[in-house]
Amino acid sequence: MGEIVLDVQNVTKQHKNHRGIFHINLTLHKGDVFGLMGPNGAGKSTLFKILVGLIKADQGKIRFFGHSLDTAFEQAMKKVGCLIEKSVAYEHLSALQNLQLAARFYADIHPKDIEEALKTVGLYEVRKEKVSDFSAGMKQRIALANALISNPVFVILDEPITNLDLDGMIEVRNIIHHLSTEKGITFLISSHSANEMEKICNRVGVLFKGELLKIGDIDELTERQSLEEFYLNCVQTNGVKDHE
Numbered sequence: 001m002g003e004i005v006l007d008v009q010n011v012t013k014q015h016k017n018h019r020g021i022f023h024i025n026l027t028l029h030k031g032d033v034f035g036l037m038g039p040n041g042a043g044k045s046t047l048f049k050i051l052v053g054l055i056k057a058d059q060g061k062i063r064f065f066g067h068s069l070d071t072a073f074e075q076a077m078k079k080v081g082c083l084i085e086k087s088v089a090y091e092h093l094s095a096l097q098n099l100q101l102a103a104r105f106y107a108d109i110h111p112k113d114i115e116e117a118l119k120t121v122g123l124y125e126v127r128k129e130k131v132s133d134f135s136a137g138m139k140q141r142i143a144l145a146n147a148l149i150s151n152p153v154f155v156i157l158d159e160p161i162t163n164l165d166l167d168g169m170i171e172v173r174n175i176i177h178h179l180s181t182e183k184g185i186t187f188l189i190s191s192h193s194a195n196e197m198e199k200i201c202n203r204v205g206v207l208f209k210g211e212l213l214k215i216g217d218i219d220e221l222t223e224r225q226s227l228e229e230f231y232l233n234c235v236q237t238n239g240v241k242d243h244e
């Protein structure tokens with residue numbers, strides 16, 4: 001196994017409504033395309049927001065490339081790109097202008113990096129066109145390009161395929177596949193769709209009511225059943241746990 005990219009140890013976050021995530025342990029290695037599956041409200045976004053520092057965990061330890069998120073945030077996040085929550089591309093701006101705007105949040109993005117990100121997501125030819133003329137899939141590809149402009153080696157994508165039609169899903173899937181195989185980028189992706197995760201990921205975890213019920217290699221999990229069957233089994237047999 002390769003270098004440890006992300007190490008999550010015993011992370012808990014309880015929201016005021018008592019929901020949240022509880023005692024999450026997760027280790028990702030270089031080259032992983034890890035899919036976090038779970039129904040609405042399972043806690044996927046809560047975990048992702050904690051990982052990128054948008055909210056703070058109640059307890060637990062998180063390390064990126066050995067750097068603690070708590071004590072060395074900038075070091076930890078240096079090589080991490082993310083797409084959290086619904087993508088917001090400004091409709092009246094072009095694809096290029098959107099990325100130029102996003103680049104201002106970083107210290108050292110070169111125009112070449114933006115050009116490269118646009119090429120990677122297949123929007124270079126239409127970079128000067130307004131986003132209002134783009135399809136949902138193209139808008140999602142801008143969001144992906146946004147996550148790529150800093151040349152990350154680890155990319156976190158919260159629901160990158162939700163709300164996309166089949167063409168859009170295939171486009172995003174192909175980009176992830178390309179980045180993983182050609183550039184060795186490690187991914188953590190959340191989705192409701194077991195079918196899609198089966199096509200994209202090499203490992204998956206099932207998050208349900210804030211608990212990470214199972215983690216496994218796709219090849220092993222799908223030896224005798226589809227990933228969807230495994231997922232449904234997992235969720236149904238592990239039933240109800242409340243944290244009141």
Ligand SMILES: Nc1ncnc2c1ncn2[C@@H]1O[C@H](COP(=O)(O)OP(=O)(O)OP(=O)(O)O)[C@@H](O)[C@H]1O
Nearest residue numbers: 015016017019020038039040041042043044045046
């Ligand atoms: N800021 C908050 N305050 C209170 N409760 C919250 C907050 N954020 C999330 N929750 C609750 O925590 C639970 C997990 O929500 P979360 O958004 O992490 O789930 P999710 O798996 O990402 O769901 P979805 O697929 O619908 O995005 C939900 O029950 C939600 O109501």
